Amino acid sequence: MSKKPAPLSRLSCCGGERIMAALKGKxxxxxxxxxxxxxxxxxxLYAKKSGFQMVEVYxxxxxxxxxxxxxCYxxxxAEEFVYHDMLAHVPLFAHPNPRNVLVIGGGDGGxxxxxxxxxGVTNIDFVEIDPDVYEVSKRYFPALVKGLEADKRVKFKFGDGIKFVKAARSEYDVILIDGTDPSEIAGGLFGAEFFKDVHRALKPxxxxxxxxxDPWYDLDIIKGVQTRLKKIFKKAGLYLAYIPIYPSGMWSFSIASKRYAPSETRNKKSKIKKFRYYTPALxxxxxxxxxxxxDGIK
Amino acid sequence: MSKKPAPLSRLSCCGGERIMAALKGKxxxxxxxxxxxxxxxxxxLYAKKSGFQMVEVYxxxxxxxxxxxxxCYxxxxAEEFVYHDMLAHVPLFAHPNPRNVLVIGGGDGGxxxxxxxxxGVTNIDFVEIDPDVYEVSKRYFPALVKGLEADKRVKFKFGDGIKFVKAARSEYDVILIDGTDPSEIAGGLFGAEFFKDVHRALKPxxxxxxxxxDPWYDLDIIKGVQTRLKKIFKKAGLYLAYIPIYPSGMWSFSIASKRYAPSETRNKKSKIKKFRYYTPALxxxxxxxxxxxxDGIK
Structure with missing residues (x-):
């Protein structure tokens, strides 16, 4: 058995049918x-259907x-640094010298x-399908887009990331896929065909x-991704991070490489001094x- | 930006004032x-005020x-194995040869x-303040109490763990404190006086x-605990586990030792083959x- 809240600022904890009373306010x-x-x-703060999805900000x-x-959150x-640190820095430190990077999705800019x-990165192709997400981020999440438009390395290419990757050949050192869940708009980002295209778009x-x-409620999805990646890439791995706004709070990242074991750090050129979540030991x-x-991904 | 749910079994996701519509059902x-x-x-399944607290089961x-x-959950x-693996096995593998163990709280038995x-453990003193919690666990969580009453090493001592520890002298190899949050009933379990009593109750x-x-919402509480432990014990440390029913899903355990660095495993006698969460690497x-x-606990 375990424990929880300090009681001072605790709202009336409650159960069952009392939910409505407990969740007074907005x-x-x-x-x-x-x-x-x-x-x-x-x-x-904002609610509008874009060309692709319902976009809301609270x-x-x-x-x-x-x-x-x-x-879906x-x-x-408050927590964006976890996701962005762990999606970007793990592959970028696993690679010895990342220069040309592709980001698919990630419309919030983080x-x-x-x-x-x-x-050391000299080019970042940034392919987000929904320009409204970027515009909303500019307005309500200024810390996420800070410096993006001023940095000449960043090439904004609004459009379909799946099509974009299909056309690429041996170009990228690192490809980061920052999509939503495997639903209509992002489901293709979890499939074998897309992974083959990503493999082809990467340098050797x-x-x-x-x-x-998340491994709590969707271990089958993770197993599917891992199985497909292992067939296509020489190395594949899974790592976890604590993200308090996602289901269960336990979130997974799948990483795959044409050469290097992704759990090792080998990038000595990126001398970043201060992180908020990532550390080389982590x-x-x-x-x-x-x-x-x-056991679940075996 | 990130992702979430597979859409098939998703309830209507929603925001703000629509919560009541979204949370139809119980x-x-x-x-x-x-x-x-x-x-x-x-x-x-159950709701009754014990002599100490409101006990509910859903x-x-x-x-x-x-x-x-x-x-408070x-x-x-579904998730009990995380908490119980990580509270019990980390200290019990950090110690070279744990024999006499005290568990304070933990009335659910896990x-x-x-x-x-x-x-190798020859005696387990089990001091839970609220006998109703154990009775409820016997009824609704049979897997947690399995074998407890048949195991002669387990000494049930229902009563106040704080008082119990005050009377103990250099007796225990490992003391596990499995209390609730620092509220009225368990607040004393977070204080310097209690930690000094624990120190005295432990063997050299x-x-x-x-x-x-949790570090997301209560980093100040953790810092307080760590600061007090470092003053009283030779070694103190903090480790984390994913617990999806606790606030934020990121949960911390504070460990302190009179001799050994707690992040190392040195117990070669406990040959446990199968865990559900714990691994020696983890x-x-x-x-x-x-x-x-x-940064927050510095």
Whole structure:
């Protein structure tokens, strides 16, 4: 048995049918697989259907501004550093000398922002399908897009990342896939055909990395991704990070490489001094999976 | 930006004032520091005020039976192995030869069950303040209490763990503190006086371990615990585990030792073959903290 909250600021904890009484005031809620995660909000800042999805932004009490796409939390000001540190820096430090990088998705800008911190990187192709997400991020998440438009290395290419990758040949050192869940808009980002295209788009020592859902409720999805990656790439691995706005709080990243073991750091050129989540020791440690995850992806 | 759910079984995701519409059906909810975590339930199985706290049990869709004390989730059938593996096995493998073990709290039985798996352990004093918690666990969480009453090493001592420790002198190899949050009933379990009593109750090479809240919303509590432990013990450390029913999903354990560095495994006698969460590699990896946690406990 375990423990929880300090009682002082605790709202009346409650159960069952008392949910409505407990959640007085305004909250945003994501429901997922018979669970729901809610944040108390100050107000709703934005809600509009783009050409691709419903885009919403809330001002929350605990997580700053929070963006949801089609009702699913994507990013908040408070926790964005975890996701962006771990999606960008693990592959960029696993590669000895990343120069040409492709980011698919990541319309909020945070992943590109972290890639930009690697001074050796000379080009970043940034392919987001939904320009509205970037515009909303500029307005409500200024820290995520900071410096992006001023950095000449960043090439904005709004469009379909799947088509974009299909046309690329042995060009990239690192490809980061920062899409949403495997639904209509992003489902293709989890398939073998796309992974083959990514493999072809990478240089002979290239590395790809993508978010791959949570091991608590979606271990089958992760196993599928890992199985496909292992067939196509020489090396594949899985690592985890704590993301409090995603289902279960336990999130996975799938990484695959044409040459290098991705759990090792070998980039000595990117002399980044200060991270908020990533550390070189954590790079390796994040690959040490709990037994049930190891069993689940076998 | 990131991703979420596979859409098929997704309930209508929603935000703000639409929460009530989204959470149709019966749910249990814990609210904590402007966040709320809900699980869809089949039914409420039990709700009764014990001599110490409100004890509730729900049958949930995703987590099996789930116990809440004073409205805070304590343990569910689905995730209990994480907490119990990590609270019991990290200190019991950090110690070279644990024989006499004290468990304070842990009335659901799960921690004692994991301690019992160490064959070298010859005595387990089990001091839970609330006998109703154990009775409820026997009824609704049979896997947690399995074998406890048949194992002659287990000495049930229902009563106040703080008083119990005060009377002990250099007796224990390992003390596990499995209390609730630092509220009225368990607040004393986080204080310097209690830690001094624990220190005195341990043998000269003894190790203690306790749950110590989550780094997202309660980093100040963790820093306080770590600061106090470092003053009293020769070695102190912090490690993390993913617990999907606790706030943020990121949970911490504080461990302190009179002699040994707790991140190393040195117990060669406990030949346990199969874990569900713990692994020897994860033992060490769980101590590799994200940068914001390292900064926060400095």
């Amino acid at each position: 909250w945003c809620t994501e429901t997922y697989r018979d669970t729901a995660l809610s944040f108390r909000i100050k107000k709703k 001002e929350t009490e605990k997580h700053g501004n929070l963006m949801a796409l089609d009702g 994507m990013v908040s000001e 992943t590109v922002r972290e890639v930009m911190r690697h001074k 020592d290239g590395i790809m990395c993508m978010q791959s859902e 790079h390796k440690a994040a690959f040490e999976l709990p037994q049930f995850v190891k | 749910w249990c909810t814990e609210t904590y520091r402007d966040t709320a975590l809900s699980f869809r339930i089949k039914k409420k 049958e949930t869709e995703k987590h099996g039976n789930l116990m809440a004390l004073d409205g 304590m343990v569910s059938e 921690t004692v069950r994991e301690v019992m798996r160490h064959k 090479d003894g190790i203690m371990c306790m749950q110590s809240e 033992h060490k990896a769980a101590f590799e903290l994200p940068q914001f946690v390292k």
